[in-house]
Amino acid sequence: MKSELQVFQEFILQRGLRRTLERERVLQEIFEIHGHFDVEELYLKLREKGVKVSRASIYRALPLFREAGLIREADFSDGHWHYEHIYGHSRHSHLKCLGCGEMVEFEEPSPQDLEEHWVKRYRYRIVALEVQGYCPACQQGA
Amino acid sequence: MKSELQVFQEFILQRGLRRTLERERVLQEIFEIHGHFDVEELYLKLREKGVKVSRASIYRALPLFREAGLIREADFSDGHWHYEHIYGHSRHSHLKCLGCGEMVEFEEPSPQDLEEHWVKRYRYRIVALEVQGYCPACQQGA
DNA sequence: TTATTATTGAAATCAAGACTCATTAAAGTT
DNA sequence: AACTTTAATGAGTCTTGATTTCAATAATAA
Structure with a gap:
Protein backbone atom coordinates (compact mmCIF):
# COMPACT_ATOMS: atom_id res chain seq x y z
CA MET A 1 0.00 0.00 0.00
CA ILE A 86 -9.43 8.50 5.94
CA TYR A 87 -6.64 7.02 3.87
CA GLY A 88 -5.66 3.61 5.17
CA HIS A 89 -8.36 3.64 7.79
CA SER A 90 -11.35 1.40 8.10
CA ARG A 91 -14.63 3.03 7.23
CA HIS A 92 -16.42 4.36 10.23
CA SER A 93 -19.44 6.51 10.81
CA HIS A 94 -20.93 8.95 13.20
CA LEU A 95 -24.17 9.08 15.06
CA LYS A 96 -24.84 12.67 15.92
CA CYS A 97 -27.54 13.72 18.33
CA LEU A 98 -29.49 16.70 17.08
CA GLY A 99 -30.48 17.53 20.62
CA CYS A 100 -27.20 17.66 22.54
CA GLY A 101 -24.69 17.29 19.74
CA GLU A 102 -23.23 14.12 21.21
CA MET A 103 -21.38 12.13 18.62
CA VAL A 104 -20.93 8.39 18.73
CA GLU A 105 -18.31 6.94 16.45
CA PHE A 106 -18.88 3.43 15.22
CA GLU A 107 -17.83 0.92 12.62
CA GLU A 108 -20.37 -1.25 11.01
CA PRO A 109 -19.31 -4.60 9.65
CA SER A 110 -21.91 -4.62 6.92
CA PRO A 111 -24.69 -2.37 5.75
CA GLN A 112 -27.18 -5.08 6.64
CA ASP A 113 -26.24 -4.62 10.25
CA LEU A 114 -26.94 -0.93 10.22
CA GLU A 115 -30.50 -1.05 11.44
CA GLU A 116 -29.46 -3.34 14.25
CA HIS A 117 -26.72 -1.04 15.31
CA TRP A 118 -28.72 2.12 15.24
CA VAL A 119 -31.94 1.02 16.74
CA LYS A 120 -31.05 -1.87 18.98
CA ARG A 121 -27.57 -0.93 20.03
CA TYR A 122 -27.60 2.82 20.30
CA ARG A 123 -31.32 3.31 20.85
CA TYR A 124 -31.18 6.32 18.65
CA ARG A 125 -34.23 7.73 16.96
CA ILE A 126 -32.84 8.27 13.48
CA VAL A 127 -33.71 11.46 11.70
CA ALA A 128 -31.27 11.46 8.83
CA LEU A 129 -28.13 9.87 7.53
CA GLU A 130 -25.33 11.85 6.07
CA VAL A 131 -23.54 9.57 3.69
CA GLN A 132 -20.24 10.91 2.48
CA GLY A 133 -18.21 9.45 -0.31
CA TYR A 134 -17.19 9.94 -3.90
CA CYS A 135 -19.59 10.26 -6.80
CA PRO A 136 -18.88 8.33 -9.99
CA ALA A 137 -17.31 11.32 -11.71
CA CYS A 138 -14.91 11.97 -8.86
CA GLN A 139 -13.96 8.30 -8.59
CA GLN A 140 -12.64 8.43 -12.15
CA GLY A 141 -10.74 11.65 -11.54
CA ALA A 142 -9.11 10.17 -8.45
CA MET B 1 -51.15 15.27 14.42
CA ILE B 86 -38.16 17.69 9.84
CA TYR B 87 -41.40 17.68 11.77
CA GLY B 88 -44.14 16.00 9.77
CA HIS B 89 -41.78 15.09 6.96
CA SER B 90 -40.70 11.68 5.81
CA ARG B 91 -37.16 10.76 6.72
CA HIS B 92 -34.73 11.43 3.98
CA SER B 93 -30.98 11.41 3.68
CA HIS B 94 -28.14 12.96 1.81
CA LEU B 95 -25.30 11.58 -0.20
CA LYS B 96 -22.58 14.15 -0.20
CA CYS B 97 -19.57 13.94 -2.47
CA LEU B 98 -16.35 14.79 -0.68
CA GLY B 99 -14.78 15.69 -3.98
CA CYS B 100 -17.16 18.18 -5.55
CA GLY B 101 -19.63 18.71 -2.73
CA GLU B 102 -22.55 17.51 -4.82
CA MET B 103 -25.43 16.45 -2.67
CA VAL B 104 -28.01 13.88 -3.66
CA GLU B 105 -31.15 13.80 -1.56
CA PHE B 106 -32.89 10.46 -1.30
CA GLU B 107 -35.42 8.53 0.70
CA GLU B 108 -34.76 4.96 1.52
CA PRO B 109 -37.69 2.65 2.14
CA SER B 110 -35.80 0.47 4.57
CA PRO B 111 -32.30 0.22 6.01
CA GLN B 112 -31.85 -3.11 4.26
CA ASP B 113 -32.03 -1.32 0.96
CA LEU B 114 -29.30 1.11 1.82
CA GLU B 115 -26.37 -0.73 0.36
CA GLU B 116 -28.33 -1.33 -2.81
CA HIS B 117 -29.16 2.34 -3.11
CA TRP B 118 -25.70 3.62 -2.45
CA VAL B 119 -23.61 1.22 -4.41
CA LYS B 120 -25.84 0.03 -7.20
CA ARG B 121 -28.02 3.04 -7.71
CA TYR B 122 -25.79 6.01 -7.07
CA ARG B 123 -22.46 4.32 -7.76
CA TYR B 124 -21.00 6.18 -4.86
CA ARG B 125 -17.86 5.09 -3.11
CA ILE B 126 -18.93 5.49 0.49
CA VAL B 127 -16.52 7.01 2.93
CA ALA B 128 -18.74 7.72 5.88
CA LEU B 129 -22.29 8.00 6.99
CA GLU B 130 -23.53 10.79 9.15
CA VAL B 131 -26.51 9.48 11.02
CA GLN B 132 -28.44 12.19 12.77
CA GLY B 133 -31.16 11.59 15.27
CA TYR B 134 -31.95 11.68 18.95
CA CYS B 135 -30.06 9.80 21.60
CA PRO B 136 -31.99 7.96 24.30
CA ALA B 137 -31.60 10.77 26.82
CA CYS B 138 -32.93 13.38 24.45
CA GLN B 139 -35.84 11.21 23.39
CA GLN B 140 -37.07 11.21 26.95
CA GLY B 141 -36.66 14.92 27.30
CA ALA B 142 -38.63 15.54 24.11
C1' DT C 1 -51.97 47.19 38.57
C1' DT C 2 -47.33 46.32 39.68
C1' DA C 3 -43.13 43.67 39.71
C1' DT C 4 -40.20 40.51 37.58
C1' DT C 5 -37.48 39.10 34.04
C1' DA C 6 -37.38 36.91 29.34
C1' DT C 7 -37.10 38.80 24.79
C1' DT C 8 -36.23 42.05 21.42
C1' DG C 9 -33.46 45.13 18.07
C1' DA C 10 -29.42 47.68 16.85
C1' DA C 11 -24.88 47.85 17.23
C1' DA C 12 -20.56 46.14 18.79
C1' DT C 13 -17.79 42.16 18.99
C1' DC C 14 -15.79 37.71 17.89
C1' DA C 15 -13.59 34.26 15.12
C1' DA C 16 -12.92 31.11 11.19
C1' DG C 17 -11.30 31.37 7.17
C1' DA C 18 -10.40 33.85 2.75
C1' DC C 19 -7.72 37.31 0.49
C1' DT C 20 -3.64 40.59 -0.62
C1' DC C 21 0.77 41.25 -1.90
C1' DA C 22 5.63 41.32 -1.55
C1' DT C 23 9.01 37.72 -1.11
C1' DT C 24 10.72 33.09 -1.75
C1' DA C 25 11.69 29.08 -4.12
C1' DA C 26 10.36 24.89 -7.12
C1' DA C 27 10.74 23.18 -11.61
C1' DG C 28 11.59 23.83 -16.43
C1' DT C 29 14.74 25.97 -20.00
C1' DT C 30 18.94 27.35 -22.02
C1' DA D 1 24.88 26.50 -13.34
C1' DA D 2 22.48 30.54 -14.37
C1' DC D 3 18.03 32.20 -15.85
C1' DT D 4 13.05 32.41 -16.27
C1' DT D 5 8.55 31.55 -14.93
C1' DT D 6 5.18 31.34 -11.74
C1' DA D 7 3.37 28.46 -7.73
C1' DA D 8 3.64 28.83 -2.83
C1' DT D 9 4.52 31.07 1.41
C1' DG D 10 3.81 34.23 5.50
C1' DA D 11 2.21 38.28 7.80
C1' DG D 12 -1.26 40.94 7.91
C1' DT D 13 -5.84 42.61 6.42
C1' DC D 14 -10.53 41.80 5.27
C1' DT D 15 -14.95 39.40 5.14
C1' DT D 16 -18.79 37.66 7.15
C1' DG D 17 -21.63 34.29 9.82
C1' DA D 18 -22.83 34.21 14.22
C1' DT D 19 -22.75 35.74 19.21
C1' DT D 20 -22.95 39.09 22.71
C1' DT D 21 -24.13 43.59 24.86
C1' DC D 22 -27.31 46.62 26.60
C1' DA D 23 -31.15 49.61 26.95
C1' DA D 24 -35.99 49.32 25.84
C1' DT D 25 -40.04 46.44 25.60
C1' DA D 26 -43.41 43.21 26.77
C1' DA D 27 -45.02 38.53 28.55
C1' DT D 28 -46.26 36.35 32.70
C1' DA D 29 -46.85 36.03 37.73
C1' DA D 30 -48.10 38.22 41.96
Missing part, protein backbone atom coordinates in the same frame (compact mmCIF):
# COMPACT_ATOMS: atom_id res chain seq x y z
CA LYS A 2 1.25 3.42 -0.93
CA SER A 3 2.11 5.81 1.87
CA GLU A 4 -0.03 8.92 2.25
CA LEU A 5 2.95 10.97 1.12
CA GLN A 6 3.24 8.95 -2.07
CA VAL A 7 -0.45 9.37 -2.74
CA PHE A 8 -0.15 13.10 -2.24
CA GLN A 9 2.93 13.44 -4.41
CA GLU A 10 1.18 11.66 -7.23
CA PHE A 11 -1.78 13.95 -6.77
CA ILE A 12 0.50 17.00 -6.85
CA LEU A 13 2.19 15.78 -9.99
CA GLN A 14 -1.07 15.04 -11.74
CA ARG A 15 -2.36 18.49 -10.87
CA GLY A 16 0.76 20.24 -12.08
CA LEU A 17 1.46 21.67 -8.63
CA ARG A 18 4.77 21.87 -6.83
CA ARG A 19 6.13 19.81 -3.99
CA THR A 20 6.81 21.88 -0.90
CA LEU A 21 8.25 20.98 2.45
CA GLU A 22 5.46 22.86 4.24
CA ARG A 23 2.64 20.77 2.82
CA GLU A 24 4.55 17.57 3.44
CA ARG A 25 5.19 18.45 7.06
CA VAL A 26 1.51 19.28 7.55
CA LEU A 27 0.48 16.00 5.97
CA GLN A 28 2.96 14.08 8.09
CA GLU A 29 1.60 15.72 11.23
CA ILE A 30 -1.98 14.90 10.27
CA PHE A 31 -1.18 11.22 9.94
CA GLU A 32 0.54 11.20 13.31
CA ILE A 33 -2.63 12.47 14.97
CA HIS A 34 -5.11 9.90 16.18
CA GLY A 35 -8.71 10.81 15.59
CA HIS A 36 -10.08 14.22 14.73
CA PHE A 37 -8.19 17.47 14.49
CA ASP A 38 -8.78 21.08 13.58
CA VAL A 39 -6.62 23.78 12.07
CA GLU A 40 -5.62 25.35 15.36
CA GLU A 41 -4.57 22.03 16.87
CA LEU A 42 -2.54 21.24 13.82
CA TYR A 43 -0.89 24.64 13.84
CA LEU A 44 0.06 24.44 17.52
CA LYS A 45 1.36 20.87 17.24
CA LEU A 46 3.61 21.89 14.38
CA ARG A 47 4.86 24.95 16.24
CA GLU A 48 5.63 22.81 19.28
CA LYS A 49 7.90 20.69 17.15
CA GLY A 50 9.60 23.74 15.74
CA VAL A 51 8.07 23.32 12.31
CA LYS A 52 7.28 26.75 10.94
CA VAL A 53 4.16 26.68 8.83
CA SER A 54 1.65 29.51 8.72
CA ARG A 55 -2.01 29.06 9.36
CA ALA A 56 -2.63 30.32 5.84
CA SER A 57 -0.66 27.45 4.38
CA ILE A 58 -2.57 24.95 6.46
CA TYR A 59 -5.88 26.41 5.31
CA ARG A 60 -4.63 26.19 1.73
CA ALA A 61 -3.30 22.65 2.09
CA LEU A 62 -6.35 21.00 3.63
CA PRO A 63 -8.58 21.21 0.53
CA LEU A 64 -5.79 19.56 -1.44
CA PHE A 65 -5.54 16.70 1.02
CA ARG A 66 -9.28 16.37 0.88
CA GLU A 67 -9.33 16.32 -2.90
CA ALA A 68 -6.57 13.73 -2.85
CA GLY A 69 -8.80 11.49 -0.75
CA LEU A 70 -6.52 11.59 2.27
CA ILE A 71 -8.72 13.41 4.75
CA ARG A 72 -12.33 14.41 5.10
CA GLU A 73 -14.29 17.12 6.81
CA ALA A 74 -15.70 15.23 9.77
CA ASP A 75 -18.04 17.71 11.38
CA PHE A 76 -18.70 21.35 12.11
CA SER A 77 -20.02 20.91 15.59
CA ASP A 78 -18.48 23.86 17.35
CA GLY A 79 -18.24 26.59 14.74
CA HIS A 80 -15.29 25.35 12.76
CA TRP A 81 -14.29 22.33 10.77
CA HIS A 82 -12.89 19.19 12.27
CA TYR A 83 -11.09 16.75 10.02
CA GLU A 84 -9.84 13.21 10.13
CA HIS A 85 -7.61 11.16 7.89
CA LYS B 2 -50.16 18.37 16.29
CA SER B 3 -49.26 21.44 14.29
CA GLU B 4 -45.66 22.63 14.48
CA LEU B 5 -46.90 25.66 16.37
CA GLN B 6 -48.55 23.47 18.98
CA VAL B 7 -45.41 21.42 19.35
CA PHE B 8 -43.38 24.57 19.82
CA GLN B 9 -45.76 26.09 22.32
CA GLU B 10 -45.62 22.95 24.41
CA PHE B 11 -41.86 23.07 24.23
CA ILE B 12 -41.87 26.72 25.31
CA LEU B 13 -44.17 25.97 28.21
CA GLN B 14 -42.12 23.03 29.35
CA ARG B 15 -38.97 25.11 29.26
CA GLY B 16 -40.52 27.97 31.17
CA LEU B 17 -39.95 30.38 28.28
CA ARG B 18 -42.36 32.96 26.93
CA ARG B 19 -44.49 32.95 23.85
CA THR B 20 -43.58 35.73 21.48
CA LEU B 21 -45.03 36.78 18.17
CA GLU B 22 -41.59 37.03 16.61
CA ARG B 23 -40.68 33.39 17.16
CA GLU B 24 -44.08 32.25 15.97
CA ARG B 25 -43.81 34.24 12.77
CA VAL B 26 -40.37 32.83 12.10
CA LEU B 27 -41.61 29.30 12.71
CA GLN B 28 -44.60 29.86 10.46
CA GLU B 29 -42.32 31.13 7.70
CA ILE B 30 -40.01 28.13 8.03
CA PHE B 31 -42.87 25.72 7.54
CA GLU B 32 -44.04 27.59 4.46
CA ILE B 33 -40.67 27.10 2.83
CA HIS B 34 -40.12 23.98 0.78
CA GLY B 35 -36.77 22.34 1.24
CA HIS B 36 -33.68 23.92 2.72
CA PHE B 37 -33.26 27.46 3.93
CA ASP B 38 -30.69 29.63 5.64
CA VAL B 39 -30.92 32.60 7.98
CA GLU B 40 -30.54 35.23 5.29
CA GLU B 41 -33.29 33.72 3.13
CA LEU B 42 -35.58 33.53 6.10
CA TYR B 43 -34.84 37.11 7.08
CA LEU B 44 -35.49 38.46 3.60
CA LYS B 45 -38.68 36.46 3.13
CA LEU B 46 -40.04 37.84 6.39
CA ARG B 47 -39.10 41.39 5.48
CA GLU B 48 -40.78 41.00 2.10
CA LYS B 49 -44.01 40.18 3.88
CA GLY B 50 -43.61 43.15 6.17
CA VAL B 51 -42.85 41.00 9.20
CA LYS B 52 -40.28 42.83 11.29
CA VAL B 53 -37.95 40.36 12.99
CA SER B 54 -34.28 40.98 13.51
CA ARG B 55 -31.57 38.63 12.39
CA ALA B 56 -30.53 38.31 16.04
CA SER B 57 -33.94 36.94 16.96
CA ILE B 58 -33.80 34.45 14.13
CA TYR B 59 -30.39 33.28 15.24
CA ARG B 60 -31.74 32.94 18.75
CA ALA B 61 -34.88 31.10 17.68
CA LEU B 62 -33.30 28.45 15.47
CA PRO B 63 -31.62 26.47 18.27
CA LEU B 64 -34.96 26.37 20.06
CA PHE B 65 -36.71 24.98 17.01
CA ARG B 66 -33.92 22.47 16.66
CA GLU B 67 -34.16 21.41 20.29
CA ALA B 68 -37.91 21.11 19.90
CA GLY B 69 -37.34 18.63 17.08
CA LEU B 70 -38.89 20.84 14.44
CA ILE B 71 -35.89 21.58 12.25
CA ARG B 72 -32.39 20.28 11.79
CA GLU B 73 -29.08 21.62 10.62
CA ALA B 74 -28.90 20.11 7.17
CA ASP B 75 -25.42 21.03 5.97
CA PHE B 76 -22.70 23.59 6.05
CA SER B 77 -21.75 23.38 2.41
CA ASP B 78 -21.07 27.00 1.59
CA GLY B 79 -19.78 28.53 4.75
CA HIS B 80 -22.97 28.84 6.73
CA TRP B 81 -25.70 26.64 8.10
CA HIS B 82 -28.60 25.43 6.03
CA TYR B 83 -31.65 24.07 7.79
CA GLU B 84 -34.75 22.11 6.93
CA HIS B 85 -37.91 21.31 8.80
